[in-house]
Amino acid sequence: xxxxxxxxxxxxxxxxxxxxDAHQFSVIRAGMVKILKNxxxxxxxxxxxxxxxxxxxxxxxxxxxAAARELSGEIVLVMSDPKMRGLVENFSKPPLVMCFxxxxxxxxxxxxxxxxxxxxxEDAATKNDxxxxxxxxxxxxxxxxxxxQLTETSKGEAKNAKDESTRSKGLLEKLEIDIEKxxxxxxxxxxxxxxxxxxxxLEGRIHQLVEELKTxxxxxxxxx
Amino acid sequence: xxxxxxxxxxxxxxxxxxxxxxxxxxxVLVNNKVTGLPVVTDSGKFVGILxxxxxxxxIMASKTLDDVDFSEEIHFxxxxxxxxxxxxxxxxxxxxxxxxxxxxxxxNGKGRLVGIITRRDIMRLLFYxxxxxxx
Numbered sequence: 435x436x437x438x439x440x441x442x443x444x445x446x447x448x449x450x451x452x453x454x455d456a457h458q459f460s461v462i463r464a465g466m467v468k469i470l471k472n473x474x475x476x477x478x479x480x481x482x483x484x485x486x487x488x489x490x491x492x493x494x495x496x497x498x499x500a501a502a503r504e505l506s507g508e509i510v511l512v513m514s515d516p517k518m519r520g521l522v523e524n525f526s527k528p529p530l531v532m533c534f535x536x537x538x539x540x541x542x543x544x545x546x547x548x549x550x551x552x553x554x555x556e557d558a559a560t561k562n563d564x565x566x567x568x569x570x571x572x573x574x575x576x577x578x579x580x581x582x583q584l585t586e587t588s589k590g591e592a593k594n595a596k597d598e599s600t601r602s603k604g605l606l607e608k609l610e611i612d613i614e615k616x617x618x619x620x621x622x623x624x625x626x627x628x629x630x631x632x633x634x635x636l637e638g639r640i641h642q643l644v645e646e647l648k649t650x651x652x653x654x655x656x657x658x
Numbered sequence: 659x660x661x662x663x664x665x666x667x668x669x670x671x672x673x674x675x676x677x678x679x680x681x682x683x684x685x686v687l688v689n690n691k692v693t694g695l696p697v698v699t700d701s702g703k704f705v706g707i708l709x710x711x712x713x714x715x716x717i718m719a720s721k722t723l724d725d726v727d728f729s730e731e732i733h734f735x736x737x738x739x740x741x742x743x744x745x746x747x748x749x750x751x752x753x754x755x756x757x758x759x760x761x762x763x764x765x766n767g768k769g770r771l772v773g774i775i776t777r778r779d780i781m782r783l784l785f786y787x788x789x790x791x792x793x
Contacts, residue, residue: 504785
């Protein structure tokens with residue numbers, strides 16, 4: 435049996451080549467424990483090129499998988515032989531350990547779990563951005579619609595106000611003309627007192643003129 | 659055989675280059691839910707670490723928040739302690755204990771960044787050592 439270790443996208447891959455018996459499996463187990471003790475809990479054990487794995491080995495992998503899962507890790511198996519996969523899948527229901535037919539499938543499983551646990555931040559951001567963009571567009575169109583309504587309303591109101599103002603101006607002018615007419619057309623009938631005062635004034639004026647005439651005649655040089 | 663840095667380091671590294679703008683660095687930090695990022699040149703050479711504190715300090719250097727130029731290149735911490743792939747787990751633990759570092763970059767002989775060890779990696783490792791006992 436040969437063991438080889440590889441690190442791919444945060445997953446430790448333990449490649450096993452050759453037949454695996456009970457003793458050899460203890461070596462594999464020790465390898466898995468060492469990986470866990472190094473703080474790496476995403477482990478893929480690749481039995482692709484090995485002959486068989488017994489039930490006790492599956493049980494031991496299941497136990498280690500339970501430990502790995504305590505800190506969100508996982509141990510998965512890769513077996514190309516369908517009979518071997520069936521053995522793992524039927525060992526317990528539901529299966530205690532996931533078993534894939536190819537390494538890439540196992541790696542994809544880890545990637546999916548990672549995405550499920552915490553959605554890819556970049557994607558999350560993009561999703562949020564898209565939602566925000568949609569909201570923004572909706573809001574923009576609403577604002578545009580409201581602005582149009584407001585403009586139309588303002589236009590109508592301004593026109594009405596202008597008409598009202600013109601009408602008021604016309605009325606005012608008409609009113610002023612009417613007042614003027616009324617004022618100019620007004621006739622006050624003179625009473626006796628007014629006549630007497632007028633006569634008095636005229637008499638005063640006549641007396642004044644007579645006096646001036648007399649003065650003028652006296653001042654005139656007498657002809658010899 | 660001693661556990662070495664290369665056995666415990668994470669090789670999935672999210673890094674940025676020295677010419678990264680502040681805005682882009684903020685995005686990488688937030689989207690990847692990390693508090694610091696290793697800074698590497700285009701050739702992969704490790705040159706420093708950009709922490710959240712570095713960004714805050716860079717922002718605070720402006721008179722007001724309105725004056726901040728987010729298109730400016732990042733001001734990251736240089737002269738960061740790093741470890742070699744062959745550094746032992748015990749030495750790594752001593753560094754974490756003495757320096758209060760949150761993360762330790764792991765570089766190879768050529769100074770290229772090959773991995774990173776965070777406190778969380780140490781916590782996971784310790785848990786499994788407790789769980790597995792003397793196995």
